[in-house]
Each structure stands twice: as C-alpha cells, then as structure tokens.
Amino acid sequence: MRQDVPTLMTAPAPAPVRATRHPQIAAGVRDSFSAGLGIFPLGIALGLLMLQAGLPWWLTPALSLATFAGSLELLLVGMIATVTPLAAVAMTVLVVNFRHVFYAFSFPLHLVKNPLAKAYAVYAMIDEAYAVNASLPAAERSAPRLLAMQIACQSYWVGGGLVGVAIGAALPAPVKGLEFALCALFTVLTLDAFRSRREIPSALLAGASVAVALVLTPGVALFTALLLFVALLLARHALAVRWSAAEAADA
Template sequence: MEQHAPTRTAVRPPQIPAPARRTRISQGVRDSFSAGLGIFPLGIALGLLIVQAGLPWWLAPALSLAAFAGSLELLLVGMLAAVTPLTAVALTVLVVNFRHVFYAFSFPLHLVRHPVAKAYAVYAMIDEVYAVNASLPEDERSAPRLLAMQIACEAYWVGGGLVGVALGSFLPAPVHGLEFALCALFTVLTLDAFRSREELPSLLIAASSVTVALVLTPGMAMFTALLLFVGLLLVRHAVTARDTAEETAHA
C-alpha cells in the first residue's frame, strides 16, 4: 500500500475570547491613566516649546508620531531651533535613547504574536509603559492589555502636543517649568515599581549609579548611569546565582 507522509499542522497561539480581550483592553487603558497624568502635560509642554521657538505647529504631531520619545523630542525642539548639525543630533538621539536597548531584555514582546502589532509594540516601548508593565504580575500581562496601554499613552502624548500648540498661539508670554513634569513622572513610576516589587537592592544600585554618573560625567550622566546600573545588576545576578548554587550543593 502506498504510504503518505503525515501532514504537519501549523500550531497557532491560543485565541483570546472576545469578552476577555475587551476586558484586557479596558485594563490596559486603565493602566495608562497614572502615566497619562505625566504624559499629557509633557505633550502640552512640547507644543508650547514648538510655538515659542518659532517652529511650525505641525512639528508637534510629526515629532510625536515619528519619534514618540518625550525627553528626546523636548531636546530636539531646541536643537532644531538652533539649527544644530546633523551629527550632533544623531549623537544626542543615540545617547538619550540608548536605554531602550536594556529595556528590550525584559519587555514582554513575546506576548505579541502579530508581526505588525509586535513592530508597534517595539516602536511604542517608552519609559512609562515599561515601568507600568513591570509593576504588573506575570500572570496578568497580555498582548491586548500591553498594546491598549501603549496606544492610550501615545494618544495622550499627541493630544497634549496639539493642546500645547493651541495654547501657545494664544498666550502672550512664554511659559517655563512644564518640563519638570518629566522628572516628577519618572519619580512616581519608580516609587510605584518599588512598592509593587519591594526591590530595595535594585533601588540602591540605581541611586548609586546615578550619583556616580553625575559626579564623574555630568555631561552624559544618563548614559553612564545606565551602563553602571546594568554592570552592577550583572554582578548582583552572578553573586546571587553563585550563592544559590552553593546552597543547593550543601543541601
């Protein structure tokens, strides 16, 4: 008798039922509220800075959609207004956004199956989304929840920029100090992540890295602090793994 080779059936990831998907989407939108309280004012600050620098209003949504990196966009406005050389702009982008390389090590991109959705998740992987997602338990993370949070955060940023442009066209004098919302937002997110994870050693390592970076390299403190932080975390991981192996051997 003629034998036929068994056909292989493609294994598809389990589909999330529609009601559960809607629930997770609503959870993602709710997750974005705490970050949105800082993202929206920052977007307003971006729009105001663009108008006050004499740049065209459409630069606010264009930058927000092309880059979607709050701290970088605020820096780029001043660099564009000063006609900074392209090499300096490229170096600034590398230094400021280099931290996203380290985010990728623990960001749950494996949850997102669709290639287009995965590409958007990479594009929209900002500090606030990373921090809020890191505070969630592993069993509560999902692709719909993550993507909904990212889309909502981008809506806050783009919408805030448009509001800032509108306000800037009516205000008679420039507004100063709104950029402090970025520092305040990161502080709140750090405290929230610490409260949920109770990782005092990591918090102390981060504080030490920032302190050393500010003293040794104040001009590029963020880049230096990130390298020190990752290096110290690797040392801590190696020490913890060695202690665990020794305890297992003696058990």
C-alpha cells in the same frame, strides 16, 4: 442482549477570542491612566515649547507620531530651532535613548505574536509604558493589554501636544519652567514602581550608579549610569545563582 453504544464526549466550544480580549484591552487602558496623568501635561508642554521656539504647529503632532520619545522630543525642539548639525543630533539621540536597549531585556515583547503589532510595541516602548508594565504581575500580562496601554499612552501624548499648541496660540506671553515636567514625571513613575516591587537592593544599586556617573562623567552621566547599573545587576544575578547552587549542594 442490548449493548450500550458509547457516546462521543464533545469538548465544550472555546470561548470567543473577542470575548476574552475586550476585558484585557479595557485593563490596558486602565493601566495607562497613571502614566497618562503625566504624559498628557507633558504633551501640553511640548506644544507650548514648539510654538515658543517659533516652529510651525503641525510639527508637534508630526514629531510625536514619528518619534514618540518625550525626553528626546523636548530636546529636539531646541535643536531644530537652532539648526543643530545632524551629527550632534544623532549623538544626542544615541545618548538619550540608549536606555531603551536595556528595556528590551525585560519588556514582554514575546507576548505579541503579530509582526506588525510587535513592531508597534517596540516603537512605543517608552519609559512610562515600561514602568507601568513592570508594576504588573507576570500572570496578568497579555498582548492586548500591553498594546492597549501603549496606544493609550501615545494618544495622551499626541492629544496633549495639540492642546498645548492651542493654548500656546492663545497665550500672550511665553510660559517658563515647562522643562521640569519631564523630571517630575520620571520621579513619580520611579516611586510607583518601587512601591509595587519593593526592590531595595536594585534601588540602592541604581542610586550608586548615578552617583558614580555624576562624579566621573558628568557630561554623559545617563549613559555611564545605565552601563554601570547593568554591570551591577549582572554581578548581583551571578552572586545569587552561586549562592543558590551552594545552598542546594549543602542541603
């Protein structure tokens, strides 16, 4: 009597990592386009300001690669040109970039496993990258997509700075009003993030934090507003947890 020999079921071979990584990288580059529309002109403004301040042209790409912080770099141009004391520069860096501490609470650094890649993700965690990532659904986020978006953003910044240096060298007179480019970029990113999330309570809390900070501590309004906003968000979260527990107990 013939007995059937059981056949071993072999699992299908997994898809190559590279095949799934390329679409994610392409998606990350596409994600950067909206921020790039503001980052590239802002880089041009940095290059122009650098030359108008009488600083060497090579300082623009060097600063963009070493620091990569748009608002801080624009402030550093004037500080370097006027030889500001190091203590004042350090305090300015702390106040301006202190907001990045709060970005780490919700920025998906856990997706990046490679130590070097994670170090770069921390280094390139700028406002624009945070805003673009915040507008993405959590299910669509990945390490290749995040890193591709950050690398593209830095490319726009460094490239814009070099273009600004070239334009500044060709212009016969200085250009005024370039400082407003940073404020305009942040406004656009805020509106874009609000349209994608529709977080009206958070927007109201942020507005209230800024208003109180401008009244109480106008000299360090940004620093105070960030601390107050975080405190309000924590209080809101605690109330939401308490309400959820109370509804579960009543059910």
